[in-house]
Amino acid sequence: MINNKLSLSDWLIASDIDGTLNNKARKLPKRNYNAIQKFVHEYSGNFILSSGRSIEAMRKHVEKLNLTNGYAVFINGAGVYNYTKEEIVWLSPINERISDIIKNTSKKFASVKLQIVTPDAVHLVKPDIPAYVLAVSSKLKRMTYHSVDEIPAGQWCKAIFTGLPPIVDKVEKYVTEVNGDSTNLMRTSPFSFEIVNENTNKGVAVLKVAEILGVDKSKTAAIGDYFNDYQMLKSVAVPACCGQAPQGMKDIAKLVTCHCNKGAVADLIEYIIKNHDNL
DSSP states (O other), rough: OOOOTOOTTOOEEEEEEEIIIOOOOOOOOOOHHHHHHIIIIIOOEEEEEEEEOOOOHHHHHHHTTTTTOOOOOGGGTTTEEEEEEEEEEOOOOOHHHEEEEEHHHHHHHSSSEEEOOOOOOEEEEEEEEEHHHHHHHHTEEEEESSSSSOOOOOOOEEEESSOOHHHHHHHHHHHHHHHOTTTTEEETTTTEEEOOOTTTTOOOHHHHHHHTTOOOGGGEEESSSSSHHEEEEHHSSSSOOOOOOOOOHHOOEEEEEEOOOOHHHHHHHHHHHHHHGGO
């Protein structure tokens, strides 16, 4: 039944997937599903997913939610895809300066595994089993190489360095020092460190969707659970994080929700519905 008393069509909510939309078992809590359906179909709100996943790896999650606008942010903000039109509507591939940093880092830390993700393939340099498993989860065509120099130039969207935490710590420190601006650098787990293009992150891409939809920045909200969501939360008017998020995420959040296992996205949606006039 349509609610004629309230329309939230001028609002946009963006959500991370793993550990945010989905619980720790990677299942969608029914409470989240019901809240999203209410926000989108009863209140005409705009809801999108924003993830480090590829276009194909996100597809089942987008389709499961029965969303109306068709937009999603993929590869940690490297691009925006429209699943209704089946097209990339915005892309920010890695430039020559960042690609040189990636190549030099791969050569300097030979024990760390590297993946280069493009919109339609993942390129692996001397992958071990964990790195290969991660590549399989992308649902993209996989290609292997002996050296980073063998990877074809083109639409590099993201570089992923994986390895033991102490080594990845060193990679993160090195890249941060040589890169300067760190908004395009993300520690996504103790075992992984990711790089996208300069001035590219989930926040930039979410605001690009807002621009496309005609949503003012003052009516944007986002929720995440880890530091790869940090810039997304910093970019929107109503930043929210899950209850299990690190303290650094909670420090920038306007709303700290319940644990992702209990329906964190539903907490944010209910908060927007209740307080939209005062935010």
